[in-house]
Amino acid sequence: MDQSLNDAEAFLKQKIKINPLKDQMLQNQKNYEIQLQVANYFKKSETYTKKPAIKLMSNENDDLQVYFIYGEHIPDPSRKQDYDSFKIDIIETMHPRIDKFFIIVFFNTNMMTASTLNDFKDFYGTLPEKYFFHMKKFIVLHANFIVKGGGIFGMNEIKSFFKKITTFADTLLILSKEEWFRYKMLAALPESVKAYDQSYKDIENQRKKTVLRKQQTQQAVGDDDIDSDDNFDKDSKILGLNLHEYERNKYGIPVILDMLVQYFEKQPEKLKTEGLFRKQAAVYEEKVVEAALACQKVGFVNKVENAHTIACVFKQFFLKLREPLMTYQLYDWVVQNKPQIEQNLEVSVQMLFDYMPEMNREILLFSLGFLYSVIKEQQHNLMTTYNMAVVFGPNFFRSEVVKMADLGHVTLFVQIVQIMLEQKKDYDYKKMLEKRSDNLNFDASLVPFLPDDLANLDDILDMVTDKNVVNETERKELKARYK
8 A cells, every 4th residue: 555545544543443442452462562572482380381271273274263261271360470371372372373263262161250251351352453353253161150140241342342252152062063163172171171061972972973874875975084073063065154164276265266257267258248247047057056066067067058147156155155255343343433434435445455354355356356357348248346346245245133224334335345346456366266177077075975976967957956956847958958
């Protein structure tokens, strides 16, 4: 950004609430930089290192990080050396990956009061903005009646923030239903937690039944995959997942989007289709394409005649994301600061880019670059920048809880997406496409939970017919069209 834009952004930040903790963030950042320096030479106490309070439970390369914090291992603040060790441990563990979304599970096991949890939140309130902005959820496990009754909350902004994102789980079995949970996480639990909560045995029994069932029925998956923690009791779907759950190409773009965009790259004349991305396609056609995408059946996708079908599936990818590309927090930020944003739209849009998670930002840039290639053909397809923004405003932005009041914000989100398209119209999205074979067959083992004989159009149609998506007349029409 040039200096004038930097000055405008600095001015706007003084007026806009970046998040609910705006008054503390600047000072927190200064203090945090000092804490980072201290961490380089600070030696944690031996007492603390025997029972550390924080543990990273996800893989370091995962887009969603999961941290377990054991309340019974947090030292009393009166034991300064031990408590400082705890604070440094939090920073050392979270800082290297703080730009990613994350979840914190706080184990309130064996805690009789809310004091330990309050001490943790008081310390957490001294950390900088990203520690709040990227936190997806704060789960309290084994919460006592004081905690559930509001003992962890108060009137200040830090506690108000936690109140908004806190959920409770009474048992490990309930926690295991979370989509990010992996069986291997049980092995890292302290014995005190297992002694307190015997439901971990139910999880182990469920695990054994799941593996046995998959060994008997899912021949498309090799033995190693069956036993993998990543496949533990999870359903296979092509749409409606969280962004981090999708397989991505080597440039970080979901393979689904890569395949859909390459449909137009290989057939550029399809970009001229009138009303592209605005007009609808037959639902059963979309379902067949989704099935082909699940199989990574590139050749079949590229033979689809109706460009509207591909465009609709592209839209559905964003519309059905479990959390939208522009996250719920970004949506709330725009709504809360609507008057200031409307007066400073271009600067506000740049701030949105800056505050997006890196993965979301790369996918957004890729999509904006591609969509502008459609806009360039507006003489034929009639899709102006405004028309495209009208279509994708609701696909990129949506609230966590749908309310009638959301209708009053639609125009602003359309304006934001329109500016995004203009600002990023020259983005080279093609550099993020991965070359892939156009073969009509595929390796079913790449797609967990699909039968291994799903190798042609008939089988794809059988799969969607079983789900009452395609009737016999539609089946004949599709076979005539694509074979």
